[in-house]
Amino acid sequence: MNEMQNIYLAIPLLPLIAAAVVGLFGRFLPRAAAHVLTIAGVGAAFVLSALVFKDVLAGHTFNGPVYTWLTSGNTSFEVGFQIDSLSAMMMVVVTFVSLMVHVYTIGYMHEDPGYSRFFSYISLFTFSMLMLVMSNNFMQLFFGWEAVGLVSYLLIGFWYTRPTAIYANLKAFLVNRVGDFGFLLGIGMVLYTMGSLDYQAVFSVAPQFADATVELIPGHPWQLMTVICLLLFVGAMGKSAQVPLHVWLPDSMEGPTPISALIHAATMVTAGIFMVARMSPLYELSTTALSTVMVIGAITALFMGFLGIIQNDIKRVVAYSTLSQLGYMTVALGASAYSVAIFHLMTHAFFKALLFLGAGSVIMGMHHDQDIRNMGGLRKYMPITWLTSLVGSLALIGTPFLSGFYSKDSIIEAAELSTIPGSGFAYFAVLAGVFVTAFYSFRMYFMVFHGEERFGKAHHHEHHGDHADEEATTDHHHGLAPGQKPHESPWVVTLPLVMLAIPSLIIGYVAIEPMLYGGFFNGVIFVNPEVHPAMHHLAHHFHGAAEMGLHAFTSLPLLLAASGVALSYFFTMKRPDIPEAIKHRFHGIYVILENKYGFDSFNEKVFAGGSRWIGDKLWRYGDVQIIDGTLVNGTARLIGRLSGIIRNLQSGLIYHYAFAMIIGAFVLLTFFMKA
Numbered sequence: 151m152n153e154m155q156n157i158y159l160a161i162p163l164l165p166l167i168a169a170a171v172v173g174l175f176g177r178f179l180p181r182a183a184a185h186v187l188t189i190a191g192v193g194a195a196f197v198l199s200a201l202v203f204k205d206v207l208a209g210h211t212f213n214g215p216v217y218t219w220l221t222s223g224n225t226s227f228e229v230g231f232q233i234d235s236l237s238a239m240m241m242v243v244v245t246f247v248s249l250m251v252h253v254y255t256i257g258y259m260h261e262d263p264g265y266s267r268f269f270s271y272i273s274l275f276t277f278s279m280l281m282l283v284m285s286n287n288f289m290q291l292f293f294g295w296e297a298v299g300l301v302s303y304l305l306i307g308f309w310y311t312r313p314t315a316i317y318a319n320l321k322a323f324l325v326n327r328v329g330d331f332g333f334l335l336g337i338g339m340v341l342y343t344m345g346s347l348d349y350q351a352v353f354s355v356a357p358q359f360a361d362a363t364v365e366l367i368p369g370h371p372w373q374l375m376t377v378i379c380l381l382l383f384v385g386a387m388g389k390s391a392q393v394p395l396h397v398w399l400p401d402s403m404e405g406p407t408p409i410s411a412l413i414h415a416a417t418m419v420t421a422g423i424f425m426v427a428r429m430s431p432l433y434e435l436s437t438t439a440l441s442t443v444m445v446i447g448a449i450t451a452l453f454m455g456f457l458g459i460i461q462n463d464i465k466r467v468v469a470y471s472t473l474s475q476l477g478y479m480t481v482a483l484g485a486s487a488y489s490v491a492i493f494h495l496m497t498h499a500f501f502k503a504l505l506f507l508g509a510g511s512v513i514m515g516m517h518h519d520q521d522i523r524n525m526g527g528l529r530k531y532m533p534i535t536w537l538t539s540l541v542g543s544l545a546l547i548g549t550p551f552l553s554g555f556y557s558k559d560s561i562i563e564a565a566e567l568s569t570i571p572g573s574g575f576a577y578f579a580v581l582a583g584v585f586v587t588a589f590y591s592f593r594m595y596f597m598v599f600h601g602e603e604r605f606g607k608a609h610h611h612e613h614h615g616d617h618a619d620e621e622a623t624t625d626h627h628h629g630l631a632p633g634q635k636p637h638e639s640p641w642v643v644t645l646p647l648v649m650l651a652i653p654s655l656i657i658g659y660v661a662i663e664p665m666l667y668g669g670f671f672n673g674v675i676f677v678n679p680e681v682h683p684a685m686h687h688l689a690h691h692f693h694g695a696a697e698m699g700l701h702a703f704t705s706l707p708l709l710l711a712a713s714g715v716a717l718s719y720f721f722t723m724k725r726p727d728i729p730e731a732i733k734h735r736f737h738g739i740y741v742i743l744e745n746k747y748g749f750d751s752f753n754e755k756v757f758a759g760g761s762r763w764i765g766d767k768l769w770r771y772g773d774v775q776i777i778d779g780t781l782v783n784g785t786a787r788l789i790g791r792l793s794g795i796i797r798n799l800q801s802g803l804i805y806h807y808a809f810a811m812i813i814g815a816f817v818l819l820t821f822f823m824k825a
Contacts, residue, residue: 176266232286329388336381386422407510444484451477553658588714
C-alpha cells in the first residue's frame with residue numbers, strides 16, 4: 151500500500167482504536183484519559199481528512215479494495231474505499247463536527263458517572279460514520295449503516311436508568327429496523343440482478359437494466375430500477391427520518407445534548423441523503439422513484455416544520471427543524487439536484503450542530519431546565535451562547551450571505567424548475583416551509599434570549615401528550631432556584647460554539663461556486679447542467695455568490711423569512727396573549743399538532759398493539775392449546791390411557807399368561823397354514 155492508502159486506513163481506525171481503549175480500559179485509566187485519547191484520535195482523523203480533501207482537489211482519487219472479507223461463489227465481499235470529492239467532503243465535515251462535539255462533551259458531561267463510556271461511544275460512532283461515507287461497495291455501506299444505528303441506540307439510551315430513554319432508544323432501533331429491512335432487500339436485488347456489490351461495477355451495467363421489469367405480484371410487472379431505488383430509499387427514510395419513519399428522531403432527544411448534535415447534524419441522519427446522492431446513477435433511471443423521493447421530502451419539510459411551532463422543549467424545537475431541513479435535502483434529491491442536496495447537507499451540518507450545542511449551553515446555564523417558557527432575557531447572562539445561537543438561527547432561516555441561504559435558495563430554485571410529477575407540491579412546501587422555519591426558530595430565540603426573565607420562579611405549565619416537557623435531559627436536578635441567575639458556560643463549551651459559528655457564516659459563500667457550478671462533483675454524482683433545468687438556470691443567472699446574495703433581497707423566500715421573524719417577534723415579545731387565543735380558538739388543530747398527527751398513537755395501537763395481540767393469540771392457541779395441550783400433553787395423556795388399558799392385561803396370574811400363549815400359538819398356526 152502506498153502512503154495515501156495508509157492515510158485512508160488511519161482515518162477510520164484512529165477513532166476506533168481510541169474507542170476500544172477507552173471503552174475496555176476506561177475504568178482503570180484516569181478520568182481525563184477518556185477525553186485525551188478520543189479527542190487525539192478524532193483530531194488526527196480530522197487533520198488527515200483535510201489532507202485527503204486537499205489531495206482530492208489536486209485531482210487524486212482512489213477506488214479499490216483494502217482486503218477481501220469473504221468469497222461466496224463468484225461474489226467477493228470486500229472492505230474498500232472510494233475516495234473522491236463526495237466522500238472527502240463528508241469525511242472533513244464528519245470529523246470536524248465530531249471533534250467539536252468531543253471538546254464540548256468535556257464541559258457538558260464532566261459530572262456524569264458514565265464519562266468514559268460516553269467518549270467511547272461517540273468515538274465509535276465517528277468510526278462507523280467514516281466507514282459508511284468512505285465505502286466503495288454495498289456490503290461496507292451496510293456495515294457502516296448498521297453500526298451507526300447500533301451506536302445511536304446506545305447513545306440515545308445512555309441514561310439507561312430512565313424509562314423514557316429506554317423507550318426512545320428502543321423506538322429508534324425498531325423504526326430503523328423497518329427502514330433497514332427495505333435497504334437490505336434493495337441491496338439483495340442489486341446483487342441478484344447486476345451480479346456485483348461494487349458501486350462502479352453496478353453503475354456501469356445499470357443502464358442495461360433501464361427497461362427491465364420484475365413481477366413482484368404475478369401479472370403486475372414493475373420497472374426493476376424503480377423497485378431497487380424505492381427499496382434503497384426505504385432505508386434512507388429510516389435513517390434520514392422521512393415521513394412516516396420519522397417518529398424516532400424527536401424522541402432521541404432523551405440522549406445527552408452532544409449526541410443530539412452528533413446524530414442530527416453532520417452524521418447519522420444525513421447518511422440517507424448521502425446514500426441517495428451516491429446512488430444517483432441508479433435514481434436517474436427511474437422517474438417514479440425520483441417523484442416519490444420528492445413528494446415524501448416535501449411532506450416532511452412542511453408538516454414537520456408545523457410541529458416545531460408548538461414545542462416548548464428547547465431541544466425538540468431544534469429536532470423538528472432537523473426533520474424539516476432533511477425534507478429540504480430530500481426534495482433536492484428528487485429534483486435530481488444531487489449536488490444541491492449535498493451542499494445543503496454540508497451547510498446544515500455546521501449551523502445545526504451549532505444550534506444543538508447552543509441549546510445544550512442554555513440548558514447548562516439554566517441548571518438543566520429545558521422549557522423555553524421558563525427562560526427569557528438570557529442574552530446578558532450568556533453573551534457567547536446568545537451570539538452564536540443567533541448566527542445559527544440566521545443561517546437556518548436562509549439569511550442572505552450566511553451559509554444556509556445559498557443551499558436553501560438553491561433547493562427552492564431546483565424544486566421550482568423541476569418538471570417531474572409532484573414538483574408543484576414540492577415547490578409550494580419548501581416555499582411555505584421558509585416562513586414556518588423562520589417563525590418557530592425565532593419564537594425559540596426570542597423566548598430564550600430576550601424579553602422578561604422568567605427563570606428562578608415557580609412555574610405551573612400544563613403538560614399534555616407525551617413526556618417531552620416533563621423530562622429533563624439529564625438525571626441531575628433541574629431548574630434554577632429562586633434568586634439564582636444563569637451563567638455562561640465554560641470555555642470547553644463556548645469554544646466549539648465559536649468554531650461552528652465561523653463556517654455557519656462563511657462556508658456557503660465560499661463553497662457554492664465549486665460545489666454547484668465548478669465541477670467539484672463531476673463524475674462522482676449525477677451533475678449535468680444541460681439536463682437539469684435548475685442547475686442550468688442557477689449557473690447561467692448568477693455569476694458568483696455575491697450576486698446571488700444581492701438578488702435575494704428582492705426574492706420571495708427572503709420576504710417569507712422576514713415575515714416569519716417579524717410575526718414571531720410580535721407574538722412572543724409584544725402580544726403573547728394572541729398565541730394563547732389562537733390555541734383556544736383552533737383547539738382541534740392544536741390537538742392534532744400536539745399528538746404529532748397521530749403517528750405515534752397509530753404505531754402504538756396498530757403495529758405495537760397488533761403485534762401484541764397476534765403474539766397473545768399465538769401463545770394462547772398455538773402454544774397453550776396446540777403445542778402444549780395437544781402435541782405435548784395430549785401425547786402424554788394418550789400414552790397414559792393406552793398404558794392403563796395394557797396394564798389390565800398384566801394380571802400376574804400364570805393361567806392368564808398360558809391362555810394368552812395358547813391363543814397366540816393358535817393365531818400363528820392359522821396364519822402359516824393359510825400361507
